Amino acid sequence: MFSFDPYSPAVDADPFPFYKTLRDEHPCFWSPEAEMWVLSRYTDIVTALNDWQTYSSASGNLMTELPNRAGSTLGTSDPPRHDRLRGLVQHAFLRRNLEALAEPMRAIAREAVAEIKDAKEFDFIADFSSKFTVRVLFAALGLPLGDEQTVRDKAVLMVQSDPKTRAKGPEHISAYNWMRDYAAGVIAERRKNPQNDLISHFSMAEIDGDKLDEMEVLLTTTTLIMAGIESLGGFMSMFALNMADFPEARRQLAANPELIADAVEESLRFNTSAQRFRRRLQKDVTLHGQTMKAGDFVCLAYGSGNRDERQFANPDVYDITRKPKGHLGFGGGVHACLGSAIARIAIKIAFEEFFKVIPEFHRVEADLPWMPSSTFRSPLRLVLARP
Numbered sequence: 001m002f003s004f005d006p007y008s009p010a011v012d013a014d015p016f017p018f019y020k021t022l023r024d025e026h027p028c029f030w031s032p033e034a035e036m037w038v039l040s041r042y043t044d045i046v047t048a049l050n051d052w053q054t055y056s057s058a059s060g061n062l063m064t065e066l067p068n069r070a071g072s073t074l075g076t077s078d079p080p081r082h083d084r085l086r087g088l089v090q091h092a093f094l095r096r097n098l099e100a101l102a103e104p105m106r107a108i109a110r111e112a113v114a115e116i117k118d119a120k121e122f123d124f125i126a127d128f129s130s131k132f133t134v135r136v137l138f139a140a141l142g143l144p145l146g147d148e149q150t151v152r153d154k155a156v157l158m159v160q161s162d163p164k165t166r167a168k169g170p171e172h173i174s175a176y177n178w179m180r181d182y183a184a185g186v187i188a189e190r191r192k193n194p195q196n197d198l199i200s201h202f203s204m205a206e207i208d209g210d211k212l213d214e215m216e217v218l219l220t221t222t223t224l225i226m227a228g229i230e231s232l233g234g235f236m237s238m239f240a241l242n243m244a245d246f247p248e249a250r251r252q253l254a255a256n257p258e259l260i261a262d263a264v265e266e267s268l269r270f271n272t273s274a275q276r277f278r279r280r281l282q283k284d285v286t287l288h289g290q291t292m293k294a295g296d297f298v299c300l301a302y303g304s305g306n307r308d309e310r311q312f313a314n315p316d317v318y319d320i321t322r323k324p325k326g327h328l329g330f331g332g333g334v335h336a337c338l339g340s341a342i343a344r345i346a347i348k349i350a351f352e353e354f355f356k357v358i359p360e361f362h363r364v365e366a367d368l369p370w371m372p373s374s375t376f377r378s379p380l381r382l383v384l385a386r387p
Contacts, residue, residue, distance in 0.1 A: 002026065005033035006063060006276055006299065007166045012370035012377060015275065016316070019304035028288040033166060034063065034374070036278060036297035037290075040304040042311035042328075044287065048279060048300055049333035052078050055279035055298060057335060063278050063299065063374035064161040064168055066176045072219045075335055082334060088212050089202050089220055089338065100196075101140055105346055108135045109353035117357045121364065124382040129236040130229075132350050137228040140342070141221070142197025143186055154179050155229035156371070163372050176222075183221040187214075198224070224339070232343050234273030234371075234378030235329075236350060241382060242267050242318060244363040249320050254359035257352045263320040264347050268306075268329025270318050275303040275377045277331070302328040303377065360387050 002025070004018050005011060011018055022029055022040035029038045039045055048055040058078050060070035070076045074085050112131045116122045134148045143151070157175035161168055168176075187203060194200040203217045212220065243250040253259050278297050285292045292298065305328050307315040312324060330337035337343070364383040371380050 003033070004029060004031050004038055005166075006031065006038075006374040007033060007161060007163045007372075009163055009370070009372070012163075012372060013368075015303055015377065016307060019301060019307060022301070023304060023308055023310075028290040028292070030290070031299070034297075034299060036299050037292050038299045038301055039287075040301045040308075042305035042308035045300045045302065045305040045328065046326075046332060048298065049331065049335065052082075052334055054282055054285060055300075056282050057082075057279060059280040059297075061277045061279070061335070062159075063276055064166070066158065066168065067173065069219060069223075072215060073223045074220070074338060075223065079334060084210065085212070085216065085220070086334075086338065088210065101136070101342070102345060102349065104139050105136055105349045106353065108132055108139065109350045111135075112350075113354050113357045119386075121383060121385045124240045124384050125233070125237050125379065126381070128354065129233050129240065129350075133229055133233040133236065133346075136232075136346055137225065140197065141186075141199050141224065141228070142190065142195050143199075143225075144189075147182070151179075151182065151225065152229055152233075154182075155226045158226050159230045159376050160371060160373050166374075179222050179225060180218060183225065184218055187217055187221060227339060230376060230378075231274060231337075231339070232346060234376055235268070235343070236347060237378050237382050238271045238273050239264065239267045239347065239351065240384070241363070241368075241379065242271055244361060244382075244384060246318050247362070249318065250355075250361075251359070252320065253351070254355040257355065259320060260348050260351050261344070262323060264344060265324055265327065265329075266318065266320050266322050269312065269322070269324040269327035270306065272303055272306060272327075272329040273376050273378045274329065274331065274337075276301050276375055302331065358386060361385060362387075 002021055004022060019040055022038060027041050031038050039048060056078050057076050058071050061075045077085060109132055112128050116127050130152055134152045154175040157172055160172055186199060190200045190203055194204060199221055253263055276299050278299050281292055281294050281296050281298060283294045309315050330340040361384040364385050368379040369381050371378050
């Protein structure tokens with residue numbers, strides 16, 4: 001009998017065979033382990049993303065939610081509250097602010113790759129992507145130097161869950177509480193001494209006299225730190241994994257860096273780190289012969305929708321020339337990722353600099369250790385070796 005447990009290490013390691021069965025045989029599936037419905041087809045997921053009145057985020061969007069977060073962040077609120085929050089926070093993400101980060105990002109990427117340029121073997125995550133993402137995040141948000149490793153460790157713990165209890169454990173809650181206290185200290189300092197950084201920008205953002213209140217600034221900052229480190233770092237590791245597994249594509253990118261932007265989009269489709277998010281039904285919905293009841297949670301399996309052959313031809317083929325329009329790597333609808341622009345810039349710059357120094361590599365381990373997370377998917381370690 002088929003089962004789908006998003007907390008299972010087997011799903012962490014390779015969710016795609018499960019997704020295929022879900023799409024073909026159980027497109028609206030009740031998972032008793034997760035205690036929610038699972039939607040796996042692209043069209044059903046997009047319909048849900050565009051119908052926030054039915055598929056609400058206000059009860060939390062992570063598969064296993066953190067305490068006191070639901071309803072107070074961009075990802076965990078519905079319009080009109082969501083629209084107000086997004087309008088205010090978006091001021092911090094103005095294009096001119098992002099473009100100002102490009103050169104500092106490039107300097108950070110060069111510095112990070114220089115540290116491994118002579119290594120015959122290295123862990124891409126510990127030795128490059130984590131250092132790059134944390135340094136970029138600290139520069140963008142204006143976080144004080146000195147706490148980089150601790151902040152990263154806490155952010156990674158925040159998105160994990162216990163595969164046995166299928167819940168957040170004490171260590172995950174403790175990491176979240178630590179991050180909130182840390183963010184509160186930075187915000188207080190920025191209110192006294194504003195800088196040209198994202199925390200200062202959105203803590204002071206104003207539209208027609210409306211500003212974010214203290215709790216909104218705190219939870220937005222906490223979420224941005226978590227997402228900036230884990231989402232960006234996780235996707236970078238998945239992109240590097242694709243480059244190791246598809247050497248012809250890697251050689252094309254190393255020789256033609258202008259192709260990196262298209263390869264990023266295909267990687268977001270083929271192997272996104274943002275695999276599954278949840279919604280809560282506001283009314284009964286009948287789909288594929290199943291009736292989901294108001295109040296039920298629903299898992300939107302982005303990673304499955306991105307491999308749906310009903311939407312993408314030959315979806316299990318990694319093709320950097322594909323230009324996959326409408327992929328779900330950054331979600332969609334009103335909750336499309338606000339940080340997508342900065343993520344695209346950062347990844348492109350990071351790999352431009354990485355390929356200049358390390359154009360050839362292969363992975364050492366056939367079986368990778370995967371992060372235990374019901375929402376995100378990325379390896380905990382990715383050891384690469386040079387020829």
